[in-house]
Amino acid sequence: MADAAVPAGEATGISTRPSALRKFFLHNLSAKVAAIPMVATVLIVFIGCTIWTIYYSFTNSKLLPTGKFVGLDQYERLFATSRWNVSVWNLVGYGAMSLVFTLVVGFILAILIDQKIRFESAFRTIMLYPFALSFIVTGLVWQWIMNPTLGLQGTLRNLGWTGFTFDWIANPRMVLFALLIAGLWHGTGFCMVLMLAGLRSVDDEVWKAARVDGIPTWRTYISIVLPMMRGVLVTAVVIIGSGIVRLYDLVVALTNGGPGISSEVPAKYVFNYMFSGGNIGQGLAAATMMLLTVLIIMIPWAYLEFGGKGKRI
C-alpha cells in the first residue's frame, strides 16, 4: 500500500532501519490497538470462518465437524436433493421478481413523491415505516391477512364476493407471490428513499433542457434521469440483491417453507441441516453454494465499481 501516510510528518522508511521490527509494532501503537477488533473480525470471521466452511464442506461430517475428506460428495448429494433444488429455484424466482418490483415500485413512488406534493413527509413516513419492522413481524402480519378462512379471502367472501380467491399462502404454486407481497411491503419504502435521493441529485437544468426540447415527462424520466442515477441504481441493486440471498426470517415467519417444501429457500436449508438435521457437511456445502452465488453477483459489480485502480470506497 502506498498510502501508509503517517500523520504529523514522521518518516516512513520503516524497512531500512535496524529497529524495523520494533518500529513495525510500536509505531502508531494506539491506532493498531484500536484496530484490533477490525483485524480480528476480518482475519478470524470473514476470512477464517469462510475458509473453514469451504474446507469442511468437502468432508462427510455429521453431528460434529470431524468427518473425513470426501471430495465433492456433499455437493453431488446437494444437487440430487429435491428440497435444495426447489430452494434454489424459489430463490431465483423470488429474487428476480423481488428485484424488479422493488426497483420499479421504488422508482414510481419516488417520482410520485417528487412532484412537489402536499404532506410529502407524511407519505414518506407511511411508505418507510415497514422497513423499521422486523421480517418476523412482517411475516406474521401478512400470514394473518392472507389466512384463507378469516383473512382477506374470508372477509370478502363473507361480504358477498363468493368467488374471491386469495389463498396464495396455502397454494404451492402461488406461495412465492405471497412472499413477494410481504417482501415488497417491507422493502419498497427503502428503495423509494434511495431513488428519491437520486432524483433530487439530478440538476434542474437537465429538466429545463428536456422541457425546452419538448421531451415528454415520462420519456425524460426513463431516458435521461434514470441513466443519470446510475450510482444510486447500482447501490440499490447490490443492497436488494444481498438481502434476497439472505432471505430467511421472512420465510420462517410467513410460511415456514410450506405448504410442503414449496417456499423453501437456501438459507433455511443451510440452517436446518446445520442445527436440526445433524448433517453439518451438507449444510456447509449448501452455505458454500450461497457464498458462490454472492461472489458471482459481487465480482462483476466490484470490477465495474472499483476496477483498475482501487477507488475510494
Next chain:
Amino acid sequence: MSQTATMAGSPSVAHDDVVEARGPRPKPFFTPKKIMLYTALVFFSLYYLFPLYVMLTTSLKTMPEIRFGNIFALPQAPNFDAWVKAWTSACTGLNCQGLSPGFWNSVKITIPSTIVSIFIAAVNGYALVNWRFKGSEVFFAILIFGSFIPYQVMLYPLVMITRELKIFGTLQAVILIHTVFGMPILTLLFRNYFASLPQELFKAARVDGAGFWRIFFEIMLPMSLPIFVVALILQITGIWNDFLFGVVFAGTQNYPMTVQLNNIVNSAQGTPEYNVNMAATVLTGLVPLTVYFVSGKWFVRGVAAGAVKG
C-alpha cells in the same frame, strides 16, 4: 416550442405572457394530473397502512368477533385482554410466560450490543482516517466486502468459536456476534464522517501534543453527535429486529423477542388465538416503530447512510 435558442439557461420563460404578471401562474388544485397523482399516492398508502390497521384492530378484538370473519371491521368493544395475555401468559410449547421475558432479553441484548459495537466502530473509523498504518486500508476493504458474505457461511464456525470461549448460549455470545457483524457498516459510517471533518483540527491538536485517545475523546467525539444518532438508530432497530443470531447464539433462556414471538405464533398448540398473536406482533414492533417515529428524518438519514457504500 419554437424559440429554443433564446431560452437556454434563462429561468424567465414567460415572454409572451401579459406584461404585469410575475411569478408562476396560480394553478387550480384539482387538475386531472393532480387527482391522478394523489389517487396513486393514497392507493399505495393503503397498501402500506393496511397491515398496521389489521394488526391493531385484530389485537383489540375478542376471538368470537374474529371468527365472525371480517378483517376490515373495527373492534366492537376494544379491550386490551389480548395484549395482557400476549405479554404475560401466551404459551410457546409448555412454557407460558408470554412475551415479557423475550422483551427483557431483547433489552439486555440490544443495549450492550449497541454501545459496544458503536464504540468499537467509532474508534476504528477514527484510526482509519487519522492514524493510518500499513495495511489498514486493505483490512477495511476486506471488512466492507466481507459484509456481503451470507451469514450462513460463517455461522457454524462462529458457533464453535463461541463454544471454545465458553460463551455459547449466553448473552455475551449474541453481543459479540452483533458487534462483529455491525462493524462493517458502522465503521464505514464513522470513517466517512471523520474524513469529512477538517483535517486542520486534527493537525492542530497533534501539534499541541495530544495523543490518539485524547484527540478522540476531546475533539472527535464532541463533534460527531449527528453520526452517533444515525448509528444508534441503525443499531437499535437492527439488533432488535434480529432473528437469526438470537435463535442460534442466545440459548433458550435468552431468546430475544422476535424469536419468542415467532414461537408463540408459529409453534402454538391448540386453536390459534389471532388476537393474542397480533397483540404480540404489535408489542414486538413497538420498539423499532417508536424509534422510527421519534427519530423522523434521522431514520431516513440512517438508512440512506447505510446505503451510500456503493
